[in-house]
Amino acid sequence: MQRLMLMDAFEYRASYWFWVFIQTLPIIGIYFLWSAIIPAGGSLKGYNYQAILTYYIGVTIAVRIIQSTPEWDLNWSINEGYFTYYLYRPISPYLEMLSVRIAMKIFNLMLFIPAISLIIYLLGSNIALPSLANLLLFFGFCLISFVIMFTISFTVGLIAFWWENAAAIFYFKNAIVALLSGYTIPFEFFPAKFQNFLNILPFKYVAYFPAKIFQGQLSLGEIGKGALLALLWMLILLTIMRFIYLKGLRRYSAVGG
Amino acid sequence: MKRHLKLILLFMKLSLMKEMIYKKTFVWSFITITAWWLVQLTMVNLIYYNVKAIAGWNFGEMLVLLGTFNIVDSLIFAFFVNNMGKIADYIRKGDLDFFLIKPISSQFYVTFKLFSFNELYEVFLGMFLVFFGLGKISYNIPLINWSVFIIMIFSAIAISYALWLITSCFAFISPRISEIHEAFISISQFSKYPVGIYNKFFNRLLVWFFPVLFMAAIPAGVLLGKYSFIYAAFSIILAVMFILISTKIWNFSLKYYQSASS
Numbered sequence A: 001m002q003r004l005m006l007m008d009a010f011e012y013r014a015s016y017w018f019w020v021f022i023q024t025l026p027i028i029g030i031y032f033l034w035s036a037i038i039p040a041g042g043s044l045k046g047y048n049y050q051a052i053l054t055y056y057i058g059v060t061i062a063v064r065i066i067q068s069t070p071e072w073d074l075n076w077s078i079n080e081g082y083f084t085y086y087l088y089r090p091i092s093p094y095l096e097m098l099s100v101r102i103a104m105k106i107f108n109l110m111l112f113i114p115a116i117s118l119i120i121y122l123l124g125s126n127i128a129l130p131s132l133a134n135l136l137l138f139f140g141f142c143l144i145s146f147v148i149m150f151t152i153s154f155t156v157g158l159i160a161f162w163w164e165n166a167a168a169i170f171y172f173k174n175a176i177v178a179l180l181s182g183y184t185i186p187f188e189f190f191p192a193k194f195q196n197f198l199n200i201l202p203f204k205y206v207a208y209f210p211a212k213i214f215q216g217q218l219s220l221g222e223i224g225k226g227a228l229l230a231l232l233w234m235l236i237l238l239t240i241m242r243f244i245y246l247k248g249l250r251r252y253s254a255v256g257g
Numbered sequence B: 001m002k003r004h005l006k007l008i009l010l011f012m013k014l015s016l017m018k019e020m021i022y023k024k025t026f027v028w029s030f031i032t033i034t035a036w037w038l039v040q041l042t043m044v045n046l047i048y049y050n051v052k053a054i055a056g057w058n059f060g061e062m063l064v065l066l067g068t069f070n071i072v073d074s075l076i077f078a079f080f081v082n083n084m085g086k087i088a089d090y091i092r093k094g095d096l097d098f099f100l101i102k103p104i105s106s107q108f109y110v111t112f113k114l115f116s117f118n119e120l121y122e123v124f125l126g127m128f129l130v131f132f133g134l135g136k137i138s139y140n141i142p143l144i145n146w147s148v149f150i151i152m153i154f155s156a157i158a159i160s161y162a163l164w165l166i167t168s169c170f171a172f173i174s175p176r177i178s179e180i181h182e183a184f185i186s187i188s189q190f191s192k193y194p195v196g197i198y199n200k201f202f203n204r205l206l207v208w209f210f211p212v213l214f215m216a217a218i219p220a221g222v223l224l225g226k227y228s229f230i231y232a233a234f235s236i237i238l239a240v241m242f243i244l245i246s247t248k249i250w251n252f253s254l255k256y257y258q259s260a261s262s
Helices: A002-037 A049-066 A070-079 A083-088 A093-126 A132-161 A167-180 A192-200 A202-206 A208-215 A220-256 B002-021 B023-048 B059-093 B096-100 B106-112 B117-137 B143-168 B182-192 B200-209 B217-223 B230-254
Strands: none
Touching: A002 A049, A002 A093, A002 B182, A049 A093, A049 A132, A049 A202, A049 A208, A070 A083, A070 A093, A070 A132, A070 A167, A083 A093, A093 A132, A132 A167, A132 A202, A132 A208, A132 A220, A167 A202, A167 B023, A192 A202, A202 A208, A202 A220, A208 A220, B002 B023, B002 B106, B002 B117, B023 B059, B023 B117, B059 B096, B059 B106, B059 B117, B059 B143, B059 B182, B059 B217, B096 B106, B106 B143, B106 B230, B143 B182, B143 B217, B143 B230, B182 B200, B217 B230
């Protein structure tokens, strides 16, 4: 199954350089914007120019690893009735979609590595590269974050059981995640009280926390604590997902007969 | 000309009927647009909490710039996003055949066929930002600046459309890339920031060769009296030029189209 999906993804390699191009554009924008905001030698909220660019590169890589969009597949398959085929299979739809996503991810990342290396090379001394240990910790942490984000998206996708055409909600969720995860701007720029709130939520582990590891600003103890909390959130989210999924399934079979 | 306008109105009416089928989606897209708008506003707010100006633009001026971007962005999305997004599909599936036999230019038909009403909502958010920003800087904008600004908004729409169509024409070479029209959306984001942040190379590139900065950054600057009115003349010239170029490229690209039937 995973091999099949991999082959499928290879088919579309024609569009690879096009995607590299699209992905590079926002980084160019961030580069110019922040070089205008933080003057050479200055710093803002503990970020100098080099640190803020490193943060955004970390976020870009983390999001590239973590992001997956099962909600669209769910929406489509539930509305078209294709979801029934998922139910015939011996593994749960959640696990099946997750494993398919992982296969696609591995492929995408293989392609992403040359692209991001090129960008990092071009930025040169404008960013501070992480040590090998931090880089490995970063990738390891992204695995947990991947499952967290997948579960959130999957849960939101379950809305399709109740509601045809839930696309707008998916975009809404993306906006919320973009703001609360530190993807748009680092937490330090928020007012102190709001930062406490952001630090409790699970979205933190999707962009801000991995980016901090990438920057090399967290000690091993802090990373360990973060990983434990992230795992705890993973369990909570899985429980919520399972609960909503079972409710939705009852509704699906009630409608579909 | 009259016939074209009539057709555009008809297309809009049909699109509205289609959109109204999903009323809940209609309402939710307002919420989504507002949410994304707030995300962008929060970011700007948080940055200006710590700095006084970016490349010479203070908070109020930046809001005017963002508002201008919202207005133009929303108008071009309402008119073109669904249409440009479909070009690659038409080519791949051979649907373009049907447009070529219509008694009206295929470029016109492809450009205006689908109208997206819920995108229009962002125009109001943009106008709100422009006036709110102007209130923050509290100096009076002369009437002449306003009229020039409005003319520049129209040329901004024309320029953006032309650039969008030109990028979408790449689909004729490689119809497999169905997201080709998104390249323009990504590039257009450069117009959200003040012109002054870019280095010389990007500045020249984005002002003269792929003039997305005429979408918002330059019109907002002219409104605020940062740039001279000569830029309004430039924007009109560029609009006419790029519309002509886009028609040329469209007609040229059609030669690459392999019809489904023959």
